[in-house]
Structure formats: C-alpha cells, structure tokens
Amino acid sequence: MAYTEMKHLSIPEWNEGDRPREKLLARGASQLTHAELLAILLGSGSSKQSALELAKIILAEAGNDLSALAKLPPTYLTKIKGVGDAKAITIASALELGRRREEGQEAKKIQTVRSSHDVYQLFRPILMDLMHEEFWVLLLNRANRVMSKVMISKGGLAGTVADPKMIFHHALLNQASAMILVHNHPSGNLQPSQADRDITKKLRNAGDFLDLPVLDHLIVTEAGFFSFADEGII
Structure with missing residues (x-):
C-alpha cells in the first residue's frame, strides 16, 4: 500500500476561523493560546512549518513557560531552526513591553x-x-x-x-x-x-x-x- 505525502498547509491556507490573526480580530486576544499569539509575532514560518508550528517549538524550548521564555536571550532563540534575528528581536521586544506594562501598573498603584x-x-x-x-x-x-x-x-x-x-x-x-x-x-x-x-x-x-x-x-x-x-x- 502506498502512502501519499501529507501536504504542509501554511496559515493563509487554513480555515479563516483557525487563523490566529483572524481569530484575534473576531474573538479578542484573550481567546488565543500562547502559541497563537507568538505565531502572530513571528509573522511567518518556513517552507516546512507554519508560524504556529514554529511558535510551539519555541515555547517548548522554554518548557511552555512565558517567564522562562523571557529569560532566553535573542542569541539563544536564533539557534532554533527558522528563527532569525528579526523574529528573535520581535519576541524579546514583546516580552519586554509586557514586563514594562506590569512595572508601570505597580508604580501607579504604590x-x-x-x-x-x-x-x-x-x-x-x-x-x-x-x-x-x-x-x-x-x-x-x-x-x-x-x-x-x-x-x-x-x-x-x-x-x-x-x-x-x-x-x-x-x-x-x-x-x-x-x-x-x-x-x-x-x-x-x-x-x-x-x-x-x-x-x-x-x-x-x-x-x-x-x-x-x-x-x-x-x-x-x-x-x-x-x-x-x-x-x-x-
């Protein structure tokens, strides 16, 4: 029996309701998983994996822990296949903005x-x-x-x-x-x-x-x- 090779689908080929960007617009950011939010930041994957698949790999490197991910320097992230300088810097910048938001909220309260x-x-x-x-x-x-x-x-x-x-x-x-x-x-x-x-x-x-x-x-x-x-x- 012969097996046909499974076609890799890029995110634009998914059903519209399953695409992270469209899902965010329709349901709000809080309804997305960590991987989906990270996939939006990445913007694209590679010829062999979608942005969402790459996001899951990145999260796995940090034990699926956002605090641990925030500790990984961009130079470490670029060692992951499919992550170049631009993607690594985007991730680091987004996590830093989140940290500064928390810092600002505490400073206002106290x-x-x-x-x-x-x-x-x-x-x-x-x-x-x-x-x-x-x-x-x-x-x-x-x-x-x-x-x-x-x-x-x-x-x-x-x-x-x-x-x-x-x-x-x-x-x-x-x-x-x-x-x-x-x-x-x-x-x-x-x-x-x-x-x-x-x-x-x-x-x-x-x-x-x-x-x-x-x-x-x-x-x-x-x-x-x-x-x-x-x-x-x-």
Whole structure:
C-alpha cells in the first residue's frame, strides 16, 4: 500500500476561523493560546512549518513557560531552526513591553511604601526575568513616598558590587530622607549570603551617621522575597 505525502498547509491556507490573526480580530486576544499569539509575532514560518508550528517549538524550548521564555536571550532563540534575528528581536521586544506594562501598573498603584510587600511589588517586574544580579536603591521622602528607583550596579549570576559611595551619592543628590536596598538572586535562593549581611550592616551604619536611614534590604526572586527588616536583622 502506498502512502501519499501529507501536504504542509501554511496559515493563509487554513480555515479563516483557525487563523490566529483572524481569530484575534473576531474573538479578542484573550481567546488565543500562547502559541497563537507568538505565531502572530513571528509573522511567518518556513517552507516546512507554519508560524504556529514554529511558535510551539519555541515555547517548548522554554518548557511552555512565558517567564522562562523571557529569560532566553535573542542569541539563544536564533539557534532554533527558522528563527532569525528579526523574529528573535520581535519576541524579546514583546516580552519586554509586557514586563514594562506590569512595572508601570505597580508604580501607579504604590506611591507610598507601607510594607516590604509594597517594595517587592515595585521591584518584581524589574528583576524577575534577569539571569544576572542587579543592586538597586529605593529612595523615599519623609512620608515614605517613592522619590526614585536607582540601579547601582549589575553583575553576574553569583553577585554584584554595591558601592556605598555611589549609593549615598544618589540619595544625597535626590535629597532623600530614607532608602531601601534591593537586589535579586537569579538562583531563586532567598537566603542572604554573608556578603549580603555585611553590606547591609555597612550601609545601615553609614546611613545612621548621615541621618539617612536604611529602612530595609530586600532579596527578590520570582517566587518571593526576603526582608531584613521583617526578619529583625537590620
């Protein structure tokens, strides 16, 4: 018995109701799967696979996890057959827009810091997808209203350098009344290292001397946070 080769159908050859773009227009973006939305971003597939099939392959590379996909650099995505620079950059840009949207929404909601959870909500969108450590400082006025969020340094997977002179330079320049230290652990480990404890103590002592108190130090991961103040160690 002879078998005929199955013809590959490109998206324009599908039934109109099954095409991602038409489906979005007819039903709304919320009704599309991750793969369908990604296929729209890709725009096209290749001679051997549709954009939707390519989207499913890309998602599989990230374990079908959008947070994991956001961590993949464009250079990694281009290693997937059918993904060139343009497609990889489009994906990275779309995910970054989503992150910035979340960051902006949290910033609008939280104008005054009342708890460590407020600080976490402000910084989670900034730090959650990073594969390297970053050290930030949150500057507050006397009413604990947010004045500014300043990135002090970025490093590798295992750590970054927090220069006290740079931190207090920004605080004094902005005439802040208090500050909160924030950095991420890409590993997901919420326990502070000895270096974390040492820099916290050093900055707290310097802040006390300058009458510019360090109110807290948060370690941030996707799953949660560690607060030095909540744990009574600042």
